[in-house]
Amino acid sequence: MAEDSSHPRICILGTGEFARALGARFRRYGVPFWFGSRDPARRPTGLLKEVIEKSTVKNVEEACTESDIIILAIHRRHYGLLERCETHLDDKILVDVSNEPGSELGFERLATMFPKCAITKAFNTASSRAMALDEGPCVYVCGNDEAARRVLLRMAARIGLPAVDYGRLGNGGALEEQVNRLFPGWGWPCLVVMVISAFWIVFAACRAFKLRKNPYSPERLPTNVANKIVGAIAATCLGMAYFPGCLVAFVQLARGSKNVDLPKIIDQWLGIRQQLGLFALILATLHVILSLVLISPAYFPHWYPEAIDGKRFANGTPPDPLGPIRMTWIGETVILLGALAMVALVLIGIATLPAISRSLGWREWRCVQSHMGFACLLLTTCHVVMRGAPVWLNKSVKDVIPTVSFLSLLLPWLTVGMRLVLYTPCLYRRVARIRSGEFSKYADSGSAGKDGIKKETDDGAVGDLSIVV
Numbered sequence: 001m002a003e004d005s006s007h008p009r010i011c012i013l014g015t016g017e018f019a020r021a022l023g024a025r026f027r028r029y030g031v032p033f034w035f036g037s038r039d040p041a042r043r044p045t046g047l048l049k050e051v052i053e054k055s056t057v058k059n060v061e062e063a064c065t066e067s068d069i070i071i072l073a074i075h076r077r078h079y080g081l082l083e084r085c086e087t088h089l090d091d092k093i094l095v096d097v098s099n100e101p102g103s104e105l106g107f108e109r110l111a112t113m114f115p116k117c118a119i120t121k122a123f124n125t126a127s128s129r130a131m132a133l134d135e136g137p138c139v140y141v142c143g144n145d146e147a148a149r150r151v152l153l154r155m156a157a158r159i160g161l162p163a164v165d166y167g168r169l170g171n172g173g174a175l176e177e178q179v180n181r182l183f184p185g186w187g188w189p190c191l192v193v194m195v196i197s198a199f200w201i202v203f204a205a206c207r208a209f210k211l212r213k214n215p216y217s218p219e220r221l222p223t224n225v226a227n228k229i230v231g232a233i234a235a236t237c238l239g240m241a242y243f244p245g246c247l248v249a250f251v252q253l254a255r256g257s258k259n260v261d262l263p264k265i266i267d268q269w270l271g272i273r274q275q276l277g278l279f280a281l282i283l284a285t286l287h288v289i290l291s292l293v294l295i296s297p298a299y300f301p302h303w304y305p306e307a308i309d310g311k312r313f314a315n316g317t318p319p320d321p322l323g324p325i326r327m328t329w330i331g332e333t334v335i336l337l338g339a340l341a342m343v344a345l346v347l348i349g350i351a352t353l354p355a356i357s358r359s360l361g362w363r364e365w366r367c368v369q370s371h372m373g374f375a376c377l378l379l380t381t382c383h384v385v386m387r388g389a390p391v392w393l394n395k396s397v398k399d400v401i402p403t404v405s406f407l408s409l410l411l412p413w414l415t416v417g418m419r420l421v422l423y424t425p426c427l428y429r430r431v432a433r434i435r436s437g438e439f440s441k442y443a444d445s446g447s448a449g450k451d452g453i454k455k456e457t458d459d460g461a462v463g464d465l466s467i468v469v
């Protein structure tokens with residue numbers, strides 16, 4: 001492809017969803033082009049059909065023969081369509097935009113079919129929906145012909161799309177992977193949450209319907225028991241999100257270095273903290289909704305002192321069901337603590353949104369993720385303790401321990417305890433010093449000592465473990 005073609009003739013092959021979205025963009029920016037279709041006379045249908053109506057539509061042979069750039073907005077299995085005009089394709093730029101998991105890569109097929117063309121991969125990361133937005137998606141261009149790549153980069157810029165040179169054609173596979181990924185990084189967190197959920201569902205159901213002195217009736221499963229289960233899973237996820245950070249801080253303290261080798265499972269655990277936190281947020285939201293529905297003396301008798309067990313006043317007379325019944329300070333405090341924990345969790349969740357986290361400085365991010373995270377954990381444990389305390393105080397220790405609320409607090413308690421220890425001034429300062437690159441006697445030289453401690457990088461850069469306390 002000769003690079004002097006600053007205004008190359010452009011053909012969008014196909015008149016489908018992607019072709020119309022790209023065509024709309026060309027029209028908006030006044031860049032001339034035409035469509036190539038198997039049936040140019042057919043009445044267009046579907047979204048953005050007016051783009052086809054207002055544009056030139058040629059038959060496939062004509063459209064391809066008269067163009068310098070052919071954007072193949074057709075499915076890979078239809079690339080054989082180009083064979084009709086094979087003899088006129090030499091030196092043209094063929095653009096593979098396809099994303100089809102599992103099949104032969106489109107650009108590889110094109111390279112085999114048309115060895116004399118400049119094959120490129122571009123636009124595949126831009127969905128037709130994103131193309132309609134003013135800002136437009138980022139476009140990646142790769143191909144072995146450097147001049148062809150430059151032409152496409154210029155063309156993308158002309159239609160208002162930020163474009164990135166993605167190098168050789170072989171990189172096209174990575175571009176497709178990027179699009180075909182399904183929630184990367186969520187596999188393990190989902191599995192972990194499923195295991196936690198299974199445990200709490202089985203345990204809470206056994207406890208509610210079998211092990212209690214006064215077993216619940218099965219009608220209480222959909223909301224009342226489900227709410228306990230959801231709360232327990234949320235508390236466990238929250239504890240699991242913050243526990244490994246504390247653990248690593250203690251290991252760093254013990255080793256006197258921020259760069260410590262950890263078992264692989266801890267490394268993986270550290271890598272899924274954000275997802276666990278988001279699960280905690282979702283489940284806590286569900287817990288709030290269910291709790292709001294249930295709030296009444298019948299479900300939370302210990303929050304309403306006038307009505308013991310929701311049935312009668314302390315003096316023995318039954319309460320007026322229509323009369324006002326107010327909560328005690330315990331009930332109100334439980335709600336306040338739960339609401340504050342929820343707000344903290346929502347703020348942490350908002351801070352993880354890419355647009356927000358990008359705008360946060362390191363100290364701000366640390367403040368939200370670490371200190372606010374601790375506050376959230378503390379408020380959550382206080383909320384559950386306040387909720388359970390009136391019941392626990394009237395029971396023996398052996399009756400309290402197997403309750404769902406008590407057991408669900410074990411990990412959060414442990415984490416809060418460790419964090420409180422780490423917040424003591426001497427340890428806090430020591431951890432800060434270690435993380436700023438100071439080393440103990442164990443790690444003063446060598447790349448990896450006998451204790452498995454890695455050498456600090458010369459520039460003091462944060463190692464692969466930057467754990468927030």
Ligand SMILES: NC(=O)C1=CN([C@@H]2O[C@H](COP(=O)(O)OP(=O)(O)OC[C@H]3O[C@@H](n4cnc5c(N)ncnc54)[C@H](OP(=O)(O)O)[C@@H]3O)[C@@H](O)[C@H]2O)C=CC1
Pocket residue numbers: 013014015016017018019036037038039072073074075076078081097098099100123124125126127128129
């Ligand atoms: N939709 C999107 O958001 C994105 C799509 N892509 C890629 O763009 C390509 C097109 O996708 P999309 O526009 O969604 O698909 P559509 O099914 O909407 O359109 C495909 C077009 O291919 C043409 N075509 C050529 N030969 C045939 C044939 N034998 N049978 C049927 N149609 C044929 C048709 O146009 P005509 O009838 O005029 O010949 C048809 O409109 C795919 O490779 C896809 O992976 C990439 C990124 C995003």
Ligand SMILES: [Cu+2]
Pocket residue numbers: 231287291338383387
């Ligand atoms: Cu609660």
